[in-house]
Amino acid sequence: MAAGAATGTGEHGEHPRERKRLGTTTELPPESGDEAPAPLDERERRQLALTRRFGTTGALILAVGAIGAGAAPVDNPVSGMRLIGLPARMPTVAMACSWLGVLMIVVAWLWLGKLATPGRSRVLSRTQLGRTIVMWGLPLAVAPPLFSRDMYAYLAQSAVAASGADPYQVGPDTALGVDNPLTANVPNIWRDTPAPYGPLFLMLGRVVAVLVGNNVVFGVLLWRIVMLAALALAIWAIPHLAARCGVHPSCALWLGAANPIVLFHVVSGMHNEALLMGLMLAGIELGLRMRGNLGTVAAAVVIVIAGAIKPPAFIALGFFGIYLARRRGGRIVDLLRVALLLTVVFLATMTVITMTSTWGLGWLETFDVPNRIKTWLAPMTALGMFGGGGVGMLLGIGNHTDAMLSITKVVGYGLSVAVCLWLLWRSFRGRMEPLTGLGITLGAVALFGPVLHPWYLLWALPPLAASTHDSRFRTAITAVSAVVALLVPPTGAAYVLRAYMIPFAVIAALVAFALVLLCVRGRVPRLLPTRGERLPAGS
Numbered sequence: 001m002a003a004g005a006a007t008g009t010g011e012h013g014e015h016p017r018e019r020k021r022l023g024t025t026t027e028l029p030p031e032s033g034d035e036a037p038a039p040l041d042e043r044e045r046r047q048l049a050l051t052r053r054f055g056t057t058g059a060l061i062l063a064v065g066a067i068g069a070g071a072a073p074v075d076n077p078v079s080g081m082r083l084i085g086l087p088a089r090m091p092t093v094a095m096a097c098s099w100l101g102v103l104m105i106v107v108a109w110l111w112l113g114k115l116a117t118p119g120r121s122r123v124l125s126r127t128q129l130g131r132t133i134v135m136w137g138l139p140l141a142v143a144p145p146l147f148s149r150d151m152y153a154y155l156a157q158s159a160v161a162a163s164g165a166d167p168y169q170v171g172p173d174t175a176l177g178v179d180n181p182l183t184a185n186v187p188n189i190w191r192d193t194p195a196p197y198g199p200l201f202l203m204l205g206r207v208v209a210v211l212v213g214n215n216v217v218f219g220v221l222l223w224r225i226v227m228l229a230a231l232a233l234a235i236w237a238i239p240h241l242a243a244r245c246g247v248h249p250s251c252a253l254w255l256g257a258a259n260p261i262v263l264f265h266v267v268s269g270m271h272n273e274a275l276l277m278g279l280m281l282a283g284i285e286l287g288l289r290m291r292g293n294l295g296t297v298a299a300a301v302v303i304v305i306a307g308a309i310k311p312p313a314f315i316a317l318g319f320f321g322i323y324l325a326r327r328r329g330g331r332i333v334d335l336l337r338v339a340l341l342l343t344v345v346f347l348a349t350m351t352v353i354t355m356t357s358t359w360g361l362g363w364l365e366t367f368d369v370p371n372r373i374k375t376w377l378a379p380m381t382a383l384g385m386f387g388g389g390g391v392g393m394l395l396g397i398g399n400h401t402d403a404m405l406s407i408t409k410v411v412g413y414g415l416s417v418a419v420c421l422w423l424l425w426r427s428f429r430g431r432m433e434p435l436t437g438l439g440i441t442l443g444a445v446a447l448f449g450p451v452l453h454p455w456y457l458l459w460a461l462p463p464l465a466a467s468t469h470d471s472r473f474r475t476a477i478t479a480v481s482a483v484v485a486l487l488v489p490p491t492g493a494a495y496v497l498r499a500y501m502i503p504f505a506v507i508a509a510l511v512a513f514a515l516v517l518l519c520v521r522g523r524v525p526r527l528l529p530t531r532g533e534r535l536p537a538g539s
Contacts, residue, residue, distance in 0.1 A: 037120060037121060037122055037123040037248065038121060038122045038123075039122060039124075039125060040115060040122050040123075040124050040128075041122060044115060044122060044124075044525075046523070047111070047115065047523065047524055047525050048112075048115055048124060048128065048132075050520060050523050050524055051108050051111045051112050051115075051132075051524055051525070052108075052131075052132050052135055052136075054104060054107075054108045054111070054516075054520060054524070055104065055105050055108030055109065055112070055132070055135070055136045056135045056136060056139070057104060058100070058101045058102075058103070058104025058105040058108060058136075059101060059105060059135075059136045059137070059138075059139040059140055059263075060101075060139045061097050061100055061101035061104065062097070062098055062100075062101025062102060062104075062105065062139070062140065062143070062146070062490075063101070063139040063140060063142070063143035064087055064094075064097055064101075064143075065087065065094045065095065065096070065097030065098030065099075065100075065101055065490065066094075066098065066140075066143040066144045066145070066146050066268070066490065067084065067085070067086075067087040067088055067094060067143070067144055068086075068087030068088040068089070068090060068091050068093070068094025068095070069087070069091060069094040069095040069097070069098045069490045069491060070098070070143070070144040070145055070146045070490055070491065070492075071144070071145045071146060071147065071148060071149045071151075071152075071269075071490075071491055071492040072088070072144055072145075073152070073181075073185050073216045073217070073220075074181070074184045074185050075181070075216075076088055077217055078144075091501060092501045092504055092505050093505075093508075095490065095501055095502070095505035096504075096505040096506075096508040096509045096512070097509075098146070098490035098505075098509075099490070099505060099506055099509035100508075100509040100512050100513055102260075102264070102485065102486065102490070103486075103509065103510075103513045104513065104516065105136060105260050105263060105264075105485075106260050106482050106485050106486065107517075108136075109254075109258060109259065109260050109482075110478070110482065110527055111524045111525045111527070112124075112129075112132060112254060112258065112525075113254055113255075113478060114525035114526070114527065115525060116129065116248075116250050116251050116253075116254035116255075117251065117474075118247065118248060118251045118469035118471070118474070119469070119471070123248055123250050123251065124250055125250060126239055126249045126250050126253060128250075129250045129253050129254060129258060130235070130253070132258060133235070133253075133257060133258050136258070136263060137263055137267045140263060140264075140267045140268040141224065141228060141267055141268075143268065145220060145268060145269060145270060145492075146264065146268040146269060146490050146491075146492070147264050147265055147268060147269040147488045147489075147490060147492050148265065148269040148270075148271065148455075148488070148492040149185070149186075149187055149492045150269070150270070150271060150492075151220055151223055151224075151269070151270045152182070152185035152186050152187075152216070152220075153172075153186050153187070153190050154197075154205060154223055154270075154272070155182050155185070155205075155208075155209070155212075155216065155219045155220070155223070156172035156176065156180075156182040156183055156185070156186045156191075157172065157195040157197065157202060157205060158202065158205025158206055158208050158209040158219075159172070159175075159176055159180075159182050159209045159214070160172055160175040160176060160195070161195075161202045161203070161205055161206040161209065162205075162206045162209035162210055163175055163176065166359050166362060167194060167195035167202055167359065168194045168195055168359055168362030168363055169194060169362060170194065171190070171191055171192040171193045171194060172186055172190075172191055172192075173191040173192050174192065178191070180214065181214050181216055182214055182216065182219075185216060194362075195363075197272070197309070197310075198307065198308045198309045198310060198311060198363060199308055199353055199354060199357040199359060199363045200305060200308035200309050200353050200357075201272060201275070201308070201309040201310070202357070202359075203353075203356070203357055204226070204309075208222050208223060208226070220270070223270055224270050226275075227266060227267075227270045227271075227272070227274040227275070228267065228274075229278075230274040230275045230277065230278035230279065231257075231262070231266055231267065231274045231277070231278060232278070233278030233279065233281070233282045234256075234257065234274070234277040234278040234281050234282070234462060235253065235257050236282065237278070237281035237282045237284070237285040238252050238253055238256050238257055238281060238462055238465065238466050239252060239253055239466075240285050241281060241284065241285055241288075241435060241463075241466040241467070242465075242466040242467070244288065245433055245435060245436075245466060245467040245468070246469075247465075247466060247467065247468065247469045248469070251465075251469060252465045252466045253465075255461070255465035255474065255477065255478070255481075256461055256462040256464075256465030256466060257462070259461065259481050259485075260481065260482070260485040261454065261455065261457055261458060261461070261481055261484060261485050262458065264485055264488070265454065265455035265458065265488075266455075266458070269455065269492070271455045271458075272309060272310055273310065273455055273456075273458040273459065275306065275309045275310065276306055276309060276310040276312065276313045276458075276459065277458060277462050278306075279302055279303070279305055279306035279309070279313065280303055280306040280313045280316045281462055281463070281466075282302060283299050283300070283301075283302030283303035283305075283306060283316070283320070284299070284303065284316060284319075284320050284323075284435070286298065286299045286302060287299025287300065287303075287320055287323070287324070288323060293341065296324060296341065296342075297341075297345055299320070300317060300320065300341075300342050300345040300346070300349075301345060301349050303316050303317050303320060304317065304345065304346050304349040304350065305349070305353075308349075308350065308353050312442055312445055312446075312459050314346075315420060315438065315441055315442060315445065316438055317342055317346060318342075318420070318424055319423075319424065319427060319434040319435065319437055319438040319441075320342070320434075321335070321338045321339055321342050322335075322424060322427045322428050322434040322437070323434050324338045325337075325338045325339075325428060326428070326430070326434075330428070330430070335428060377452045377453070377454075378449060378450055378451055378452035379447060379448070379452075380408040380409065380411065380412035380448055380449070380450060381405060381408065381409075381450050381451070381452075383408050384404040384405035384407065384408035384409075385404075385405070405450070408450070409450045412448035412449060412450060413448070413449075415444065415448045416441075416444050416445045416448045416449070419440070419441055419444040419448075420441045420444070420445075423437035423438075423440055423441050424437065433467045433468070435463045435464075435466060435467035436463070436464060436467040436468055438463045439460045439461070439462075439463035439464035439467065440460065440464070442459040442460040442463065443457075443459070443460035443464075445459070446459055446460065454484045454485075454487050454488055457480070457481070457484060461477065461481070464477065465477075
């Protein structure tokens with residue numbers, strides 16, 4: 001019953017209007033209450049306008065800082081320019097600008113969230129929120145990359161695929177040569193590793209490589225267009241899915257699309273989580289809209305395509321099947337029929353993709369490639385390193401880190417499978433919204449996996465943002481998002497040989513940030529309630 005309350009479901013695990021929702025393609029009103037929220041009043045519109053300008057200013061400052069403190073290519077094309085290349089010649093100042101921009105965007109997002117809280121009598125519209133996302137994202141979309149160098153690995157692996165070599169057998173240094181400009185921009189640890197990406201992602205990358213050749217700048221711009229198109233697809237799907245779950249579309253978009261993690265690691269960092277988000281969510285929404293086996297097959301193909309780019313998206317196929325089984329009557333026989341249909345679609349689609357790629361089944365062996373990085377951020381890896389290395393050395397029995405990591409990896413995978421099966425069953429029995437189950441499962445896969453990066457939060461964030469307006473969840477995920485957004489440095493790598501710059505840049509950014517906060521004091525939404533003010537209800 002607690003799970004049902006947390007996800008906006010009714011007595012039998014269904015939303016009060018779910019039977020009507022599953023029986024028609026007409027969308028529901030976007031709020032679970034008796035009346036839809038009213039538009040913002042004049043005072044709140046002034047707060048929104050100031051919040052927009054504050055965040056846009058932060059994005060512009062961050063974009064300028066990206067010229068000197070971003071994930072620039074080895075041969076930075078602006079380094080020799082007199083004016084635009086100035087930040088590249090002042091790295092400490094550029095770094096301070098970057099941190100100031102990051103802080104301003106995060107705080108502006110928190111202010112914006114006060115106008116998009118479920119349960120408020122007045123909530124900003126989807127149009128207002130969409131314009132805000134564009135205003136904040138546009139400066140980052142035209143600036144050099146930030147927070148990650150993965151896009152250079154995308155370019156190099158794509159070039160390997162286009163060269164005729166098997167990207168699942170050789171790395172960029174072998175296929176392209178160490179002197180190739182694409183290889184030179186890949187971090188050393190990834191230069192000799194096979195591709196860790198799905199076959200369809202490399203097939204798409206092969207097209208990009210043919211178009212851009214060895215031009216790094218053009219390649220980055222083209223990949224950014226691809227990622228932004230995928231993000232637009234997610235922005236289209238999130239409010240529609242939210243309406244089906246009784247969540248106000250603006251509340252879902254604020255948490256799932258305006259989130260600084262999306263701005264930093266999709267718009268700027270260009271991670272292929274954008275393709276996972278966009279295709280996975282669009283596939284589910286299309287499947288719920290369309291009727292008949294043909295519509296189901298088409299939607300399932302879109303979801304499988306998302307998994308062929310980033311494998312965690314395959315999990316969405318199971319929870320999409322739960323929606324279909326419940327719509328067909330919710331009997332075990334309905335579940336088995338849907339499972340059989342989706343299994344056939346999965347196998348047929350992946351067979352076509354695998355044969356078209358010409359690389360065979362090599363991609364099945366590369367899911368473990370990212371595990372070369374041992375990071376304390378992943379709980380299971382941290383446990384393995386602490387137990388196998390730290391405790392082992394302390395007890396005098398030697399360093400058994402590798403053996404312990406093998407054990408914790410298997411345990412983590414087992415926990416992920418158990419969570420997935422449990423939530424699939426709860427969703428089928430009507431005790432949980434399937435979209436919520438999908439979000440929690442993807443979060444568990446990221447958390448229990450051997451490698452964890454901040455942008456892995458994007459696997460779980462959009463489905464959960466669209467399916468629950470529980471105040472405890474939103475408060476927790478808001479705090480996590482704000483903290484995670486500050487974890488990755490602007491360069492996307494350690495400050496090798498220039499760590500002395502960090503304290504000076506951070507201090508300057510904090511001083512400047514305090515000054516700009518004083519300039520807007522009292523004219524923006526309060527982050528904390530005043531005395532006697534009550535928080536909106538969570539559902």
